[in-house]
């Protein structure tokens with residue numbers, strides 16, 4: 490199967506991130522003077538140095554599924570980043586994780602106040618659905634499927650449900666089952682949705698969707714376990730936010746049930762699973778394979 494030519498991941502990521510940055514800029518067009526402060530709060534968090542993992546995953550899955558013109562995936566890809574940004578803004582609020590710092594600078598509510606931070610998150614979430622619905626370069630049926638995917642992965646049975654379970658589980662005796670329930674919803678569901686959305690935008694057949702879904706579930710869980718590990722062995726400087734918070738809050742984390750070595754071993758096996766899911770695509774899946782290794786080795 491033909492696919493993007495193999496090169497180093499750094500230059501691949503740089504190229505895709507440039508496309509994503511331009512898309513985010515285009516979709517966040519300035520509003521009127523009355524909305525200036527809200528727009529400013531939205532832009533503050535969208536353009537604050539995120540890795541753009543989810544939109545790059547969407548583009549990589551789109552290309553794997555035969556998508557060529559980036560306009561056919563740009564709105565869905567940017568939608569995943571707008572939803573992600575909203576989740577981070579709300580997660581940092583005093584009523585949630587209560588984080589004063591994000592990506593090395595004051596979190597949204599610390600800069601704009603709680604009310605505007607809530608509204609900036611709300612506006613980014615609704616913007617995500619709007620830009621997909623209006624993406625004229627994507628056939629109607631695919632747009633509807635992408636919207637449904639975004640809604641399912643991020644709602645009560647996805648990210649929001651995972652966040653609710655995470656909060657409810659604080660201080661409870663952790664179990665592997667409970668940790669995997671939370672991680673699968675809070676983190677793996679939106680990451681799985683990112684690759685599914687890319688494949689859907691390309692009109693991928695069922696087998697491709699199944700393969701990228703399995704890949705997404707594996708790297709999504711691995712991503713959250715590395716997040717748990719970095720909260721233990723990462724630095725505040727490297728992470729751009731406080732570390733050691735999970736233990737302090739009695740959070741259910743993978744290291745708390747499997748130990749540090751157990752958690753690291755699980756990440757390794759999940760990344761191998763992710764690579765196996767892509768076997769049918771051979772060399773053309775190299776970007777997704779390389780991104781999985783990036784997730785395994787990440788330090789922030």
Ligand code: GRG
Nearest residue numbers: 539540541542576577579580649652675676716
């Ligand atoms: C508030 C509805 C709601 C949900 C919150 C995403 C989330 C659920 C909470 C954020 C905190 C957290 C530890 C999430 C899990 C891992 C994660 C999503 C980390 C941040 O993602 P990165 O590393 O962030 O992709 P950047 O900064 O690169 O965009």
